[in-house]
Amino acid sequence: MKKTVLITGASSGIGKEAAKYFAANNWNVIATMRNPEKETELTGNENILITRLDVQDRDSIKTAIAAGINKFGQIDTLINNAGYGQFGIFEATAEKQIRDQFDVNVFGVMDTIKAILPHFRERKEGTIINISSGAGKFTIPLISLYAASKFALEGFSEALSFELASLNIKVKIVEPGGTETNFSAVSNEAFSQTEKIADYDPFIASAAQMFQGMRDAKLVTATNVAEVIYNAATDCNDKLRYPIGNDDFGRRMAARKDMSDQEYIDFIKSGYLKYL
Numbered sequence: 001m002k003k004t005v006l007i008t009g010a011s012s013g014i015g016k017e018a019a020k021y022f023a024a025n026n027w028n029v030i031a032t033m034r035n036p037e038k039e040t041e042l043t044g045n046e047n048i049l050i051t052r053l054d055v056q057d058r059d060s061i062k063t064a065i066a067a068g069i070n071k072f073g074q075i076d077t078l079i080n081n082a083g084y085g086q087f088g089i090f091e092a093t094a095e096k097q098i099r100d101q102f103d104v105n106v107f108g109v110m111d112t113i114k115a116i117l118p119h120f121r122e123r124k125e126g127t128i129i130n131i132s133s134g135a136g137k138f139t140i141p142l143i144s145l146y147a148a149s150k151f152a153l154e155g156f157s158e159a160l161s162f163e164l165a166s167l168n169i170k171v172k173i174v175e176p177g178g179t180e181t182n183f184s185a186v187s188n189e190a191f192s193q194t195e196k197i198a199d200y201d202p203f204i205a206s207a208a209q210m211f212q213g214m215r216d217a218k219l220v221t222a223t224n225v226a227e228v229i230y231n232a233a234t235d236c237n238d239k240l241r242y243p244i245g246n247d248d249f250g251r252r253m254a255a256r257k258d259m260s261d262q263e264y265i266d267f268i269k270s271g272y273l274k275y276l
Contacts, residue, residue, distance in 0.1 A: 004028040004072040005233065006065065008053055008112060009082030011039060014131065014176065014222045014229075018079060021226040022233075023047050030068035030075070055082050055108025056100075061115045069119065077127040077233045078116050080109045085135075085146040089204070092195040098145060105149035110156070120169050127170045129232050130157045134177030134249050138256040138264070141207040141272055161240055172232045172239065177253070178246030180219035203272075210272040217248045 005022050009015040011033035019031040019042055031042050032053030042048050049071050053064035068075055086093065086101040113128055120126030135143055136150030154173060161171035228244040243253055255267050 001073070002026060002028050002047070003076040004030065004068065004074060005077040005079060006030040006032065006068050006075050006116070007079045007081055008032050008055060008108075010042070010050075011035065014179070014225045015079075015081040016041065017222040017226040018081065018229050019048065021223065021230055025230065028072040030064065030072070032064050053082075053112075055112060056103050058111050058115070061112050065116055065119065074123060075116065075119060075126070077129065078112065079129045079131065079229060079233075080112055081131045082108060083131065083149075085143060087142050087146070089142070089197065089200050090144045092197050092200070093145065094195075101145045101149050102152070105146070106152045106156070109153060113160070117164075117169070121167055125168045127172065127233055128160075128164070129172045129174060129229060131229070132157070132173050132175045134175055134243070134245060134253060136173075136175060137243075138252050138268075140252075140268060141210070142204070158240065165238070170238065173241045174225070174229050174232055175241060175243040176220075176225045176245060177243070177249030178214070178217060178219050179225055179244075180221050206272045206274075214248055218246055220244060220246050 005018075005027055007015050007019050007022075007029065010019045010031035015033075016031075019029050023029045023045055027047070029042075029045075029048045031039075031048055031050050033039060033050070034052065034054045036050045036052050039050050042050055049068060051064050051067050052060055054060045065075065083105045084101075086097055109130060116126070116128075130153055132153050133146075133150045135147045136154040139147045157171050157173050164171055225244050228242050232239075232242050243249075245253075255264055259267060
């Protein structure tokens with residue numbers, strides 16, 4: 001019997017490439033998104049079910065899982081990919097923006113996992129893959145809320161992996177960084193514009209220079225990330241974290257791992273202080 005994967009946030013970027021990659025490797029795919037009526041690229045494949053799932057709508061989560069099981073018989077792997085990045089100065093960010101960041105990146109993941117766990121327990125197996133970020137391991141300026149949500153996701157996923165291992169359910173974390181997706185464009189739309197505080201202008205300008213250098217670096221593609229996700233789903237081991245990114249991402253991950261805490265803080269500061 002073919003295996004089946006449910007992917008959240010499959011309308012674009014990593015989610016869409018993962019849907020295509022799993023389907024090309026003979027998996028059934030439940031490609032979920034907030035507006036499935038707009039999808040055209042994934043249609044026409046009998047092994048792909050396109051259905052609505054909004055991680056901020058618990059009823060839609062339950063309905064999508066039920067639709068997938070009804071069509072394909074079971075779900076073997078859940079990929080929690082839906083997410084976005086809130087950029088900007090924390091002080092200037094509206095309360096709704098703060099709560100939305102955690103509703104999507106943290107609580108939406110938790111709600112989706114909680115909804116599928118009875119199915120996995122009944123089958124006595126299953127794999128959960130949470131798409132985190134390099135920002136779940138290290139921080140840089142202007143992403144305090146995004147980093148906080150991904151740090152939370154990393155801690156939740158790691159602790160959850162221990163309790164679910166006793167039930168033969170695996171939890172894995174994929175950590176992309178320096179990827180060529182539409183994530184930056186979507187995130188820029190979420191830049192905090194609710195309040196302008198002029199005192200931060202010099203800092204914002206210097207941090208923007210640092211970000212430009214990161215954007216100019218060679219990036220890995222969404223397909224590259226989809227390959228890593230597929231490997232995490234099929235490698236039959238208990239490995240928890242799967243980082244994937246460009247050279248700049250690799251340097252920052254290595255710095256966070258190998259430097260002392262203060263050395264790392266000084267390393268990040270040096271990246272934008274030179275523009276002040």
